[in-house]
Amino acid sequence: MGAKGKPDVWDYNQGVQRAITITHWPAGLTPASGSDGHADIAEPDTGMLHSFWQLRQRNDHWAAVGYAWSRLNGRGWGDPADFYQGTRAVGIPSTAGLIRRHEVEDGQPTYRHALAMSLTYNGLSSKPAYIFPATAADIDAERNTGSIPEGALMMLPPDYDSSKIANAHLRKVVDTLKTYGAYVVDRNVGTPFYIYVENGSNFNLHGKSGWNQDVGRELHRIRANLRQVVSSAGWLDGNGKPMKMEQPTNLLSMRGPWRGKGGEYDAINDQLTLEAGGKSRSSVLRDIGRVNWAAPRPGAKCRFSVQATGGATLALQVRSADMRDELFDSGPLADGASATLPCPLGKARYDLSAVGGKADATVRATLTKQD
Structure with missing residues (x-):
């Protein structure tokens, strides 16, 4: 449950209110005693670390204001594509750096x-x-x-x-x-x-x-x-x-949310899995320049690149935030294909459309600056 009786929790990763399902909820979970009420739950079987903000137990249920997740085998920090991978102010889980x-x-x-x-x-x-x-x-x-x-x-x-x-x-x-x-x-x-x-x-x-x-x-x-x-x-x-403390360069997340038939987001590998002939679509309002040290400069070019198996394709369409203007349309791209576009500045609508082939497939993409 979310804040003030709302049915869902704010997901920092996807920028939406949604229900959060945790397969193994620890019986002795105790959120941090401060006002932030931080709590992290590790799921070794899924490889995920779930991070909550203002988590509180209310009678027979738990409620939180915010949620984010990261990979247990990740680098420990967010990146330009997924800048909230935890509920600390800097976008990391509260267990990062914690004295255990x-x-x-x-x-x-x-x-x-x-x-x-x-x-x-x-x-x-x-x-x-x-x-x-x-x-x-x-x-x-x-x-x-x-x-x-x-x-x-x-x-x-x-x-x-x-x-x-x-x-x-x-x-x-x-x-x-x-x-x-x-x-x-x-x-x-x-x-x-x-x-x-x-x-x-x-x-x-x-x-x-x-x-x-x-x-x-x-x-x-x-x-x-x-x-x-x-x-x-x-x-x-x-x-x-x-x-090396290298700065991540990918600006595009595959986290969705995804809608359609025969598609499921694979969180650990940041890719979409598709059944044969499956179709799935994600539409997200995002600002790829949200992270200050990774923001494209005005006039810069970006490259959209696709990695796919099983004959799947992925298309990217970018529209203005008010959805009135089409800024770019890559058309369907197969494995290894790429397209160049002007890096959008500010918020824009990013639509990803995935189509499966004749066999089960996976598809993912990156968007990188071409300096």
């Missing part, structure tokens, strides 16, 4: 990943509101008065002395901030910075007194020494192997 319960007392000197951090209004910038790899920001980012955009990686300098920090939990966070840092993923109200920790982790910096002066002084010292990373000689993945 099993990590708190695992005997390791650091958490072996970047942490998730939020800043308040006077820390966050309004322009730009976010930077790569983030694909979104709080919708009222104009209220921000600081200088740090969401998506920024914050770190402590390597010479920050943590040896005298008596609190083991805080020392582990500090050493993690020196090694992996923390990505700014959201905004909070009134606190210089948050580091997000899983519910029930027994992570308590201040003890039973409610406030530890030594910890408080150290937190202020951390705040004063945090710096935004603006360049790097290289990057390592979660296994410590060199990797």
Whole structure:
């Protein structure tokens, strides 16, 4: 159920209100205690991570305001085609960067990943509101008065002395901030910075007194020494192997919604599966320049490319947002075919029409800038 008794939940991925079906709902699910009420549900059998915003249990049912999903084996961030892959402000799941319960007392000197951090209004910038790899920001980012955009990686300098920090939990966070840092993923109200920790982790910096002066002084010292990373000689993945932080280039999502006969969206592979002779159509109002670091420049050309099996074809028609003007029509394209069009600026209506062949088929497409 959606907000205020509405029957459906707002799906950030597809931009529609719809019912959400989860095959395995955890019996002990507890949403985050803050006002955002974040909760993520992992489904290993489908490879999906379901992310909810303002999830609450109401008597015998659950209700949420927003929903998005991502792949468990994905890159952890959204992309220009699917810029909301979670319900954090930056478009990622709330579990990304979260300090997990099993990590708190695992005997390791650091958490072996970047942490998730939020800043308040006077820390966050309004322009730009976010930077790569983030694909979104709080919708009222104009209220921000600081200088740090969401998506920024914050770190402590390597010479920050943590040896005298008596609190083991805080020392582990500090050493993690020196090694992996923390990505700014959201905004909070009134606190210089948050580091997000899983519910029930027994992570308590201040003890039973409610406030530890030594910890408080150290937190202020951390705040004063945090710096935004603006360049790097290289990057390592979660296994410590060199990797490239390349910007995704595809601007077109296959997520639908799809309507017709004999077609079904395959979420994990971002493709449409078609029965022999099946036909399916998707019509979505979208802005392919929605993500600031991937937006096509005025006058740029885009290439629409199709990958298909089983003799299927896919056609793209682009119309003005008010549907009065046809801006482009590729006609049916088979596997390996492509067409070039002027990159639409602003919102436009993107219609995808898939037609199956004589056998069961799959079809997907990309739309990329031709710089």
